[in-house]
Amino acid sequence: MSNDLVASVSHLPKARVRRVLQVCPYMHPSAGGPPVVVKRLAENASRFGWDASILTTSLMCPDDGTELCAELSRQFEIKVLPIDRPRLFGHASKAREALDEAIRAADLVHIHTLWHPLNTMARRACQRHNVPYVLSPHGMLDPFAMSIHALKKSVYLRLIERRNLLDAQLIVFATNEERQLAGRTLGRFLNSAVVLLGADNPADGSGSVPDATVRRRFSGGADGRRVLFLSRLHPKKNLETLFRSMRLVVDSHADAHLFIVGSGERSYEKSLGDLARRLGIASNVTFAGFLRDEEKWAAMSAADVFVLPSLQENFGISIAEALHAGLPVVVGQGVNISTEIASARAGRVLCNCQSEVELAAQIVEIFEDRDLRERMGRNATRLANERFNWRETARCQYELYERTLAPGPYEPATI
Template sequence: MIDGPRATLRLLQVTGTLDPEYGGPPVVVNQLTSALGANGFDVDVVTLDEPSSPWLADVPGNPVALGFRMAGYRYNHGLVDWLRTHVDDYDAVIVHGIWQYQSVAVRSVCRRQGVPYFVFVHGALDPWFAERYPRKHAKKSLYWKLIERRVLRDARAVLYTCDEERRLAATAFTPYRATEAIVNLGIAEPPGDADRQVAAFYAAHPHLRGRRITLFLSRLHPKKGCDLLIRAFAESSRSEPHAHLVLAGPDSDGTMATLVELVDALGIAERVTWAGMITGDVKWGAYRAADVFALTSHSENFGIVLAEALACALPVLITDKVNIWREIVGAGAGFVAPDTEAGARELLDGWAALSDAQRNDVRERARSCFVDNFEARHAGLVCARTIAAAIGKADHA
């Protein structure tokens, strides 16, 4: 808890985890902690990570870590006890994620004690999951009807990152009823020294010096469409001897083994680097050393990695299943195509066809796209105003 004088508004964020290996949602929580703090909120975070989790030492603020008793669902009744004791100290609560215990706990306590709460679903209502995992969808449909729909129904607002996410979410389960709001997500300017970061990346991967790098940086998961990217790269790179594909990110659901087999079968193992989970200077150096960033996802709510790439003036190649594709196209910050092998090939071939001067122009547009749409201070202000207005304190933000 934060001691000292009461700030304009106090906000509590509740999340299942801050582990960076879980992708974008933990990054969003951390970015919101900083951005909302810069816009007049006192912000605290409660997480169901174990108190000894090493990543908690590298996040903003002083999160309260309660641990959990059930993997996956992350059940811990201690969260309800903590909320009952402390939630009245806050003007509002944001709960991150659904299908886990934290959303149920927040609804239960906040309704009882009259504290408004907001829900970030983080893309969990994208219809792609129903198509990919029909059995899981059947189970979730029952859980939705019994429990989760009430979490969204009773929230002061469900926060979506763009209109495309909002539109898709409303089609995922029935009945659906929610007060909806669109808030920008963003990241802070990349930290550190650019030259030092590039040097750190090449120190970790010296064989990549002089290569024209196509970078993928995200979880290795079926929804990310890495197989499409690999197959397209195998074809498009035949005429480019210096082309190299870097796949960086943690394995998920054993996906990496399947992808390694595909790379070997296509005969491009020498042109593909598996960088694993990268952070800090090596991560930022990867963005700065790359020629282009590729994310051929079948489903993507926002993509923090896209904001990071754009912040480093790195053009992006994405599918039309990435919900912010309209912003990318509108800014001329990259290319968009369907989430198919032909679409992925179209993206890579389109980039390869550009002259150096044209590529530099897209790089400038990529940087402008970040500043105009995804920079944390602006995004934090939009989010702050949305929350303040929804709880009747618009003049406080």
């Protein structure tokens, strides 16, 4: 190549990097899966030639969002809208200004979750500035989820949220099961796709977990007798059945111990403590609270079996993390990745997740059969590595972004 040609090529304008704005009403870690998904997609943006920014609110934060903003701004361009109530109405004008500014700078907007005014404001801003958007319901259209506060959700869906869904260029589901279940609520989705979510693993920057940490926080129970529940504390997680099953487990294994990792409404946490005392298993249950990073992996490292008997779980990122940690898992049929778990023989899927007898039997079987426990653990790691990988999730999602922006009709796909 001649020097003149090299010079002319070097002065060609570089292709503009596309920008995606991730909009989620809450990004506090205690909110569960959606904040994790938003963070991992944003972290991987540059890998696929995009820039990513985040717009959220201080919902669930103990302050006005200052601490959350300081933490996340080390990695991302982020705007946290402070709110003094669970809704944005008190700060609607500021929210509109922030949305207009962020959306004008974006090529595409990805809205996460339902049932929050931020979604509608984001949709309207996208339409004002002619910016396309995609939307992820995160399981909130599941008939079980819709049955909670059913009247309020039905009215809100009809009057407000349906428009947000129907105007989206694409609805992105986490599993085929989620898409099928959502169809019962809203009907057929003309433009939809499935992108299986990823999950962190102990090697994702957490380093090795010190033995002292394990001993200090999770010393209850003898070897082969530790049960771990790690999720948001909510009635749909079916903790009452888990506690009743532990009463049966303790009858045959007095040293069995249940670690509850997570947080929820104080009144609900108190009711669970009261239930443990009534069942006579208070000394066999530890409420560890909300844990992150090394302490979370310490809990995984100390456990012998992971149990999440949820009545409904769109994906269950904590389940996929437990699989990465090599733990056999026991889950309910309402968990949308239960089919993969059963097929991989990485754990047990409950036929009746409200039967404490069945749940106790599954826990005891895993306790007492070390070969089974180790075999399930190996299968769990293999399944997680093959199916629940954030880099692959991000690759599929950014490919969908590109296809959504491509000229011509969009062809629905499953990735």
